[in-house]
Amino acid sequence: MITNASRCRVSMSNRFWLAALFCVLCLLLVACAEPPSPSPAQSSVTPPLATTTPLAATTSPFDEIAFQQARLGLVDLVEAQGVTDPDVLRAMRTVPRHKFVLPEYIDQAYWDTALPIDYGQTISQPLIVAWMTELLELEPGDRVLEIGTGSGYQAAVLAELGYVEVYTIEIVPQLAASASARLQELGYTQVHTMRGDGYYGWPEYAPFDAIIVTAAPDHMPAPLAGQLAEGGRLVIPIGPPGWYQTLWKFVKEEGELKAYNMGGVGFVPFTGAGITIGATATPRP
DSSP, X not given: OOOHHHHHHHHHHHHHHHHHHHHHHHHHHHHHSOOOOOOTTXXXXXXXXXXXXXXXXXXXXXHHHHHHHHHHHHHHHXXXXXXXXXXXXXXXXXXXXXXXXXXXXXXXXTSSSOEEOGGGOEEOOHHHHHHHHHHTOOOTTOEEEEEOOTTSHHHHHHHHXXXXXXXXXXSSHHHHHHHHHHHHHTTOTTOEEEESOGXXXXXXXXXXXXXXXXXXXSSOOHHXXXXXXXXXXXXXXXXXXXXXXXXXXXXXXXXXXXXXXXXXXXXXXXXXXXXXXXXXXXXXX
16 A cells, blocks of 8 residues: 555655756757857958958068059059050050059059159159050150159050160169169060150160150250151150149151140159250240
């Protein structure tokens, strides 16, 4: 006969084993469960580089890819602004402009803007570089003279065409030396460089089929006009020192210069003794 007390002990014993079984099942469920996904802070996967990181801040081997993409985008803009010569556009897409700017401006290398370089000079706006190069109407075998080497960018674009002889003069000794070294380092070994007063041109290699001037005198330098070959083209900004001058294209026809007004531009002043001496003797266009 089972008494009430016996029933109570049996009931308590059953509860004990039920509780124990429940705990075992819980432990098994915990052991078999997948671990939780780590939070973003715990993840070992490195996030991609933010697209807003300046080019100057990156140091990986993919930098050149980023520069190239920026350069291609810039030249697309230049083309959209009306430059159509396929050789000029090819040269602009090839020359690494970021190699010709100061380190503090490298993140702006492929902006369509002029940038400061040393000694108060500038590297010209890419659109202007392409446009002036196109205006020269260069042909295979042409000999072209640049006045104002600066950092060497315009000379590199001319050399990258692949079918012209390039001569370039820079009046600032330090810029002449650094531009020459830079052009050599980048493989533009065919460019002839000289330190000197560009007002007087380079008579040893005259006449030139084309002359491009990348600083603004207040009148046409007579020696440059004299060194231009028959049928040659001369592209030059002319005007007083300041923000705006006029870009002129001259074509030599039967010994005379025919002038074409191409509109307003902004260049650093033409410097040197020649420009001061010649101002009293050379008529303005």
